[in-house]
Amino acid sequence: MTLSGFPLIAADPAICGGRPIIVGTRMRISDILEMLAGGATTAEISADFPYVTEDDVRAALAFAATQSDHPIVLAAE
Template identity: 50%
Template sequence: MTELHRITVDSSQCGGRPCLRGMRIRVKDVLDLLAAGASREEILTDYPLLEEGDIVAALEFAARQSDHPILRVA
């Protein structure tokens, strides 16, 4: 089951960048924390409004964004 429904984009919030559930916590912020080695538990402790599904949504969003075809011009 997808968690992408947790990702929101609002042009008046965070410069239109993808956020989690309408909060001012950007998907990129969660991804940066994970990339820096923070555990899911640490992130949930530091951001008590986040839920486990939000972290899954951020990862799923990133995975889908990175899967695009590369077209080569002959």
């Protein structure tokens, strides 16, 4: 099932435990984010994983950006 507003991102309980993935693959969004955080470029990711396009990597970033836009309430210490 693709996620609303993200046609390149899917989540299915039967695939990768329901974690968000690139449609038609088992590449988790978290895997892409970890590679980017480690210094990989969009082009390098696409070259290493030919089934993941540069548009897929950009979609993963866009999805992550929306997921991180939630308020976090911290208790006063």
